[in-house]
Amino acid sequence: MAMSTLESLPNEILINIFEKYINGVDIIIAFIDQQNQRFNGLIMQCRHHNFNFVNCQKDCFHYCINFLPNYIGKIKKLVLSDHNTPGQISTFLLRFPLLHNFRNIHRLSINFNAETVSWIRIRNALRSLSTTNIHTLIINVIHMERPSRLNYINYDMFDLQSIKRIDLLSDISYDDWGLLPTLFSKIEHLTSIRMSCDFQYLCSILQNAFHLKYLNVRLDSSSLSRFFKPYQHTNDSIISIPVLHTFLLSFQSTDPTTFEKLAYYLRRMPALRRLDIKAHGALLDANAWEALLQTSLPQLTHFRLKTTTSCINNIELENILASFETPFWITKDNFYLIVTKHKYLDTKTLHSYKLQVDNEDEFNQPVIQWWIVPFRNRLDDIPTSDIISFGISGVVRSLSQYYYFNNIEHLVIYDMNEGFSNWILKYINYSQIKYLDISYIDKESNIIALLLLQLKNIISLRIDYQHLVTYKNVYLENNHCMKYLDISVNKHNFNEEDIMMIAQLFPRIEHLIxxxxxxxxxxxxxxxxxxxxxxxxxxIDESFRRYKSYERRLWVDNLRQKFQVSFEFAIDNGMTIWIDQAALNESYWQNK
Known part of the structure; x- marks a missing residue:
């Protein structure tokens, strides 16, 4: 059968492809002004487009926003990000400071570093959405200097009349919830990391959330700012949170919430089908949970109670695990207690593909050991489905043969031998692994080479430069489509020969550290x-890591003065520059 080309497809199918399956950035780069009048006409007939500027090359970004006014009224989804592209959002908002002309926008995602874009510009852009029918807002922010500024952004989002879903992720807590309860009534889906309030006050807010169906929140009641005090709610008159069907709740290890208080509010969630609790020791009473689940939450089909070894000692661990091995828990196929042990590392390097805003959450660190009850004497992949970051450390016998890990995306290897390699290939769906960190391995190993041959879908690699040279033939054979390469573990050469080797190994590389x-x-x-x-x-020198915000700004301003060309850069573990010809030709490089 002859292979079809894009040109051979009928107009209706092409329009459907342009509207649903091709990024608007790619449409402009590939088709606009390419002397194909048919495609130009079909693109103009499209009713909507989706534009995702994540990891967009700087020259392509400027080229696209010059054409964007032609499509501005048809944009349904817009994604902007400063991560690895510092200055993207400030450049976009300089060209489009108000978003009211994006009249058909349904979903907006802004992933920004507050050190490279003014929070006032973000506020003005969000407030201008009031004349649109915006449904979903996803705001991901790091380095916001003052919680009060985040509070203002918070109000602006909730105040939008058409908004139904809000995801707000930040590396600081926001704590002024005083005006929000009345604004919750229209929200259906809420994800909020680091809410500075206690669980009781959270539930008092939720009694106004008549339409809330999904809630994912991590409480941070111990994080107090100079400007506000956390709210304490004492009225237990909440009748019902009627349509909430998914509740993902994370407590700090020092949170004072008791099981009785938690149970009181859970009983007022009659539609709950999925409940995930990241808990401290006071919330791990198997008998109390059994009594609650036998008499309440009749719709519940998915229950995960999670904790870590930092919250309980070894003696408590044995007793707690045994208490969940009862007939009640064994007969509940989708109910589990999961205890994990994590190994902390620099998450900015592990997750180099995205802004990391919740580094303090232990559950975001690689899992190196786990305990799951009740034990079902079968190869089980249900309780491990939420584990996406995994670390290989210790001895092989600590790795269970009764659980299969189907969704591991990030793999960090601290130690490796043949037993580990065989276990990974048997009990992890290694085709899903995309982010590999082998920077902690000191010695070269044939086992690593054999493992690298199997991991064919890696897009992000952190590795010592000398090991990269050692294993280069593996990558040449596999022809990996690597996008992120971090060789910053130790000082290394960077001659023309080194650059040529990197280009030969990873010809599609987009981000280099x-x-x-x-x-x-x-x-x-x-x-x-x-x-x-x-x-x-x-x-970055070590003193920079200890700087307070004012000292940090002075240091960055001093660095900026060393550049002849004005361009944005972000400072974290290093200086990140959004590459174009002007940045590469900057005289700063010759003067270092």
Whole structure:
């Protein structure tokens, strides 16, 4: 059968593809002004487009926003991100400071660093959405200096009349909820990390959330700001939270909430079908949970009670595990207690593909050991479905043969031998692994080489540069479509030969993190790595990590004065630059 080409497809199918399956950025780059009048006409007939600027090359970004006014009224989904592309959002909002002309926008996602874009610009853009029918807002922010500024953004989102879903993720807590309860009535889906209030006050807010169906929140009641005090609610007159069907709730280990208080509010959620609790020791009473679940929550089909070894000691662990091995729990196929042990690492390097706003949450760190009850004497992948970050450390016998990990995306290897390799290939769906960190391994190993041959879908790799050289033949054989490469573990050479090798191994590389004194060769990247979107260089001294916000700003301003060309950069573990020809030709590199 002859293979169809895009040109051979009928107009109706092409319009459907343009509207639903192709990023608007790719449509503009690939089709606009390419002397194909048919495609140009069909694109103009489309009723809506989706534009996702995440990881967009700087030249492509500027090219696209020049054409964007032609499609502005048809944009249904818009995604902007400063991560690995510092200055993208400030550039976009300089061109489109108000968003009211995006009249058909349904979903807006803004992933921003408050050090590279003014929070006032973000506020003005959000408030201008009041004349649209915006349904979903996803705001992901790091380095917001003052909680009060985040509170203002919070109010602006909830005040939008058409809004139904809000996801607000931040690396600081926001704590002024005084005006929000009356605004909750229209919200159906809420994800909120680091809410600075106690559980009782959260539920007092929810009694106004008549339409809330999904709630995912991590309480941070111990995080107090200078400006506000956390609210304490004492009225237990809540009648019902009627349509909430999914509740994901995370407590701090020091949270004072008792089981009785938690149970009181859970009984007022009659439609609850899924309940996930990340708990401290006071909430791990198997008998109390059994009594609650036998008499309440009749619709509940999915229950996960999760904790970590930092919340309980070894003696408590044995007793708690035994208390959940009863006939009640064994007969509930989808009810589990899951205890995990995690190993902390620098999550900014592990998750180099996205802004990381919740580094303090232990559950975001790689799992290196686990205990799951009740034990069902079968190869079980149900209780492990939520584990996406995994660490290989210790001895093989600590790894169970009764659980299969189907959704592991991030794999960190601290130690490796043949037993570990065989276990990974048998009990982990390794085709799902996309982010691999082998930077902690000191010695070269044939086992690592064999494992790398199996992991064919890796898009992000953190590795010592010398090990990269050692295993280069593995990557040449696999022809990986690597997008993120972090070789900043130790100081390394960065000669033209090194750059050529990286380009040969990973021809589609988009983000590169280096740690070198040979920055004068940075301009050579333009010749060898044409798809490079961003470069992060470890120029940060140890004193910078201890700076307060004012000292940090002075340091960054002093660095900025060293550049001849004005461009944005982000400072975290290193200096990240959104790459274009002007940035690569900057004289700063020659003066280092």
């Amino acid at each position: 280096i740690n070198t004194n040979m920055l004068e060769n940075v301009p050579l990247l333009e010749n060898y790595i044409p798809h490079l979107c961003s470069l992060t260089s470890n120029i």
